[in-house]
Amino acid sequence: MENIIEIEHLNKSFGEVKAVQNLSFHVKEGELFAFLGVNGAGKSTTIHIMCGQLAKDSGSVTIDGCDLDHNVDHIKGELGVVFQNSLLDNALSVYDNLESRAALYGIFGSTFKERLAELAKLLDFEDLLKRPVGKLSGGQRRRIDIARALLHSPKILILDEPTTGLDPQTRKILWNVISDLRENKNLTVFLTTHYMEEAAEADYVVILDSGKISAKGTPLELKNAYTGDFITLYNVSEEDVKSLAIDYTPIRDAFRLFVPNTAKATELILAHPEVFRDFEITKGKMDDVFLAATGKNLTGGMEK
Amino acid sequence: MSTCKALIKRNTKLFFRDKGMFFTSLITPAILLVLYATFLGKVYHDSFAYSLPETLHVSENLIDGCVGSQLISSILAVSCVTVAFCSNMLMVQDRANGSIKDLRIAPVKAYALALSYYTASLISTLIICLTAGGICLAYVAAVGWFMSAADVLLLLLDIILLTLFGTALSSIIHFFLSSQGQISAVGTIVSAGYGFICGAYMPISQFSESVQRVICFLPGTYGTSLIRNHAMRGAFAEMIDQGIPEEVVESIKDSIDCNLYFFDHKVDLPIMYLILGGTITVLITVYILMNKYRKTSSHA
Numbered sequence: 225m226e227n228i229i230e231i232e233h234l235n236k237s238f239g240e241v242k243a244v245q246n247l248s249f250h251v252k253e254g255e256l257f258a259f260l261g262v263n264g265a266g267k268s269t270t271i272h273i274m275c276g277q278l279a280k281d282s283g284s285v286t287i288d289g290c291d292l293d294h295n296v297d298h299i300k301g302e303l304g305v306v307f308q309n310s311l312l313d314n315a316l317s318v319y320d321n322l323e324s325r326a327a328l329y330g331i332f333g334s335t336f337k338e339r340l341a342e343l344a345k346l347l348d349f350e351d352l353l354k355r356p357v358g359k360l361s362g363g364q365r366r367r368i369d370i371a372r373a374l375l376h377s378p379k380i381l382i383l384d385e386p387t388t389g390l391d392p393q394t395r396k397i398l399w400n401v402i403s404d405l406r407e408n409k410n411l412t413v414f415l416t417t418h419y420m421e422e423a424a425e426a427d428y429v430v431i432l433d434s435g436k437i438s439a440k441g442t443p444l445e446l447k448n449a450y451t452g453d454f455i456t457l458y459n460v461s462e463e464d465v466k467s468l469a470i471d472y473t474p475i476r477d478a479f480r481l482f483v484p485n486t487a488k489a490t491e492l493i494l495a496h497p498e499v500f501r502d503f504e505i506t507k508g509k510m511d512d513v514f515l516a517a518t519g520k521n522l523t524g525g526m527e528k
Numbered sequence: 529m530s531t532c533k534a535l536i537k538r539n540t541k542l543f544f545r546d547k548g549m550f551f552t553s554l555i556t557p558a559i560l561l562v563l564y565a566t567f568l569g570k571v572y573h574d575s576f577a578y579s580l581p582e583t584l585h586v587s588e589n590l591i592d593g594c595v596g597s598q599l600i601s602s603i604l605a606v607s608c609v610t611v612a613f614c615s616n617m618l619m620v621q622d623r624a625n626g627s628i629k630d631l632r633i634a635p636v637k638a639y640a641l642a643l644s645y646y647t648a649s650l651i652s653t654l655i656i657c658l659t660a661g662g663i664c665l666a667y668v669a670a671v672g673w674f675m676s677a678a679d680v681l682l683l684l685l686d687i688i689l690l691t692l693f694g695t696a697l698s699s700i701i702h703f704f705l706s707s708q709g710q711i712s713a714v715g716t717i718v719s720a721g722y723g724f725i726c727g728a729y730m731p732i733s734q735f736s737e738s739v740q741r742v743i744c745f746l747p748g749t750y751g752t753s754l755i756r757n758h759a760m761r762g763a764f765a766e767m768i769d770q771g772i773p774e775e776v777v778e779s780i781k782d783s784i785d786c787n788l789y790f791f792d793h794k795v796d797l798p799i800m801y802l803i804l805g806g807t808i809t810v811l812i813t814v815y816i817l818m819n820k821y822r823k824t825s826s827h828a
Contacts, residue, residue, distance in 0.1 A: 275633050297635035311630035313538070315545040320538065327534030328634035372630075 228253040228380060228412050229274070234283035236269055236435075243269040245435040247283070251428070253379075254410040258423040260514060261432035267416045268308070270432075271384055276300055288379055301329065304373035305382045310365050314358030318349065318368050321357055322375060329376035343371040346401060363394035370398065374405070380412045381405070387419060399425075420510035429510075431517045439517035443510060450516035451508020453489050455481040458502040468496060532640040532647075535631075539618050539648030553614040553652065556719070557607035557660035561667065564599045572598060579780070584772055593672025594763040598784060600664035601759040602728040604657070604687055605752035609726070611656050612694030613701075613718045616649035620705045642699075642819035646812065650695045654688065661687050674762030682758040689804050690751040696811035703818055726752045727785045744790045747807035750800040753788045757797060760786060 229251035236244040244266045251257040261267050272278035274285055276296040285292040287299045312321045319340070326336045344350040347367040352360065357368060366386065373381060381402070387395045399422070405411040415426065423429055424443050431439040431446075439446055457465065458478045465472050465479045470492070473480045483489045486505065493500040544550055572595040580586060622628040631641060661684065668675070675683075698718075705711055723729035726748040732740050743749055764777050764786075781787045788795045795803075 277629060277632060300633060300635040303633070305633050307626075307629065309626070311626050313542055313627060315542055316538070320541060324534050324538035325630070325634070327531045328631060328636045330531065332530055332534070376634075 226253050227251065228288055229257075229414070230284075230286040231270070231274075232284045232286075234270065234273065234285065235281045236266075236273060236278070237281055243435050244273075244280075247432075247435070247437060249430050249437065249440060251380075251412060251414060253412055254406065255427035256406065256413045256415060256425065258426035258429045259414065259416045259432065260423055260429060260510075261416075262518070265432040266435040267432055268384065269435075271305075271382055271414075271416070274299075275303060275305060275382070301376065302379045303382060304376070304378035304380070306366075306369045306373045306384060306386045308384045308388070310357070310369050312357045312365075312368060312372060315356060317354050317356055318360075319353045321368070322372060325372050326375045331376060339375060339377075340371075343374060346404075347371050348397070363390055363397075366390060366394065366398065370401065377409070378411075380414060382414045384416050385418060386415070387417065387422065395419075420514065424510045431514060433518040439513065443513075444507070446510070446513045446517075447507045448485065451512040452482055452484045453486050454506045454508065455483060455489055455492075455500075456504050456506070457481060457500065460499055460501075464499045468492065468499065531636055532644050535636075535641065535644030536647045536651070539644055540651055542618055543615060543648060543652045549615065549617060550652075553611050553656050554659070556610050556614060557603060557656070557663075560603045560606060561600075561660075561663065564603060565667070569595065569599065579783070580772075581776070584776070586767065586770060586772065589672045590674070590763060590766055590770065591672075593668065593674050594760060594767075596668045596671035597675070597759040597763055598756065600668055601752070601756035602723070604661060604664060604683075604759075605690065605726055605728045605748075605755050606723045607660050608653070608657050608687055608690035608751070609694035609697065609722050609748060610715075610719045611660075612649065612653045612691060613698045613715050615652045615656065616645070616695060616698040616702055617708075617711055618648065619645040619699070620702050620711050621708070623706050624708060638819045638822060639816050642816050646695060646699050646815065649699065650691060653691050653695055657687050657691050658684070668759070672763075674766045675759070676762055679758050679761050683755060686751065686755045686758060689801075689808065690748075690755070692808045693747065693751060693804060693811070696808055696815060699815045700811060700818065703815065722748065725749075728752050731783060731785045732788070733783050733785060741791065744788070747803055749785075750788065750795065750803045753785050753795075754797065754800050754804070756784065757786050760784075 227250040231250070232248050234244050234247040235242075247266070247270060259267050259270070269278065273280045274287065274292070276292065276299065280292075288302045290298045292299055313324075316324075322340055322343075323336060326332070326339065331339060340353075344353065347370060349364065349367050349371065352364055352368070357365060360368065370386070383402075387398060390398070402411075402413060406413060415422065417423055426443060428442055429440065429446055430437055439450060441449065456475070456478050457480075460479065462474065462479070465481070468481065471482045473482075481492075483492060489505050493503070573591060576591055576595055577586075622631070665675075665680065665683075701714060702711065705714065725743060725746055727743065732743050732749065735743065764781065767777050767780075768774060778787070788800070
């Protein structure tokens with residue numbers, strides 16, 4: 225797979241505040257890329273620069289083989305963006321909104337109607353076309369936002385906290401659509417999210433803290449590097465667990481043991497087969513990775 | 529061009545869907561007409577009657593028609609600009625609510641966006657000002673009608689030109705604004721001040737000489753004079769028919785700015801059209817260039 229986004233030594237300051245500092249990362253074509261960080265970490269600044277909405281101080285941004293400084297219009301044509309907050313016109317109907325946005329990409333008349341029909345079917349909003357956007361529920365509006373971002377069949381879909389505040393069912397629908405597009409259209413997805421279970425599904429993750437990369441890798445690499453494994457042990461007494469001489473936490477009907485890695489877990493199990501009769505091993509979670517990498521918890525965007 | 533057309537459609541729809549925006553714009557000329565007719569009509573009438581030599585007899589109907597035409601010329605001259613400032617809000621609203629980001633995220637040319645805001649605002653302002661023009665003509669018909677069909681057509685042309693001017697001026701000023709509060713402040717200042725500096729509320733001839741010289745450099749002044757000339761031409765012709773000497777009519781024209789002087793040189797109507805047309809062209813060009821060379825924002 226080729227790199228579809230290449231960012232090298234990107235810097236951006238607002239007065240004294242260094243929003244993005246020497247940021248470098250690549251996104252491969254067709255992958256789901258997750259960009260994590262608390263509010264103010266520099267995620268939105270980076271996205272705004274990538275979209276040509278914000279001038280960078282230094283560094284280079286190459287998207288779909290084009291330098292942002294020289295071919296911003298081509299780049300804009302290959303990006304679809306779902307913003308944190310819907311930016312559609314509340315007073316206009318879904319149809320009017322999408323018609324005016326499609327025109328920005330040179331999509332008119334029958335071509336627009338065909339594309340609209342495709343997207344309405346895909347995102348299940350055929351019955352909402354005449355409704356004013358301002359009267360839609362959060363989930364319905366999000367579907368329209370995604371349709372707007374996909375109108376021109378972009379190669380890259382940027383999702384800036386797309387599922388914040390949505391009910392689980394709508395989140396599931398959205399992720400099904402995105403998975404389908406990735407599978408069938410090789411769509412690259414650039415995601416920022418506060419939901420760690422979404423980040424765990426990503427092909428590659430970059431964790432940003434105070435404008436700098438604090439960790440990057442696949443979820444597995446990050447889990448291996450920043451967290452250990454957990455063994456959940458059932459049907460044993462606390463004395464048996466104590467005899468293992470490792471950290472543990474009693475949970476409702478079991479004990480949770482922390483081990484540095486899978487090899488150590490295997491070693492422990494083989495050394496104490498009489499204790500490990502009923503157990504399961506799990507990797508650390510992305511929340512643990514985030515906490516270990518930044519020293520902060522990521523809960524709904526709030527630093528804790 | 530199709531993109532621009534689609535954006536004009538969007539902007540115009542948004543203007544008319546926002547009932548507050550539409551009625552605020554529409555109410556300006558309506559209030560002015562009511563205020564003028566109620567409080568100033570009699571003052572203008574008496575002042576006009578006293579200014580005529582006692583030896584001359586002019587019919588009441590002619591005086592009423594003349595005063596009515598002067599009133600509506602003032603209202604229309606002010607409305608074309610103040611309504612433009614009221615209706616040309618979408619550009620700033622899009623900036624305030626973030627919708628502009630959703631438009632600029634696409635590879636749309638800056639001039640297309642700028643022209644779409646300008647044209648949509650022009651359409652809505654024209655609809656309101658031409659409606660106001662119709663109401664004003666009905667008022668003149670009720671008090672004393674002396675206009676020819678050519679006068680009416682030229683008056684409509686003047687309204688269109690002044691609307692083009694007002695919309696271009698408001699587009700340039702609104703380019704620098706980013707909130708609803710700023711628009712309101714600018715709208716208030718323009719509504720309060722423009723009528724004075726364009727010679728609508730008070731004839732320029734009543735200002736001091738130095739102020740008159742400054743005002744002669746403002747293109748809006750010539751727009752007011754054009755409207756006034758075409759609204760009152762029939763009444764002046766009737767005065768001459770009723771035996772009032774041409775010198776007296778000319779002095780009346782001087783006193784109410786139908787005759788404008790640029791450093792003692794009388795400015796003819798074709799020159800007024802040239803000044804107004806040239807100003808419109810320059811303002812629209814400046815507005816488009818400002819948008820074209822707008823720097824990418826330095827703030828997220």
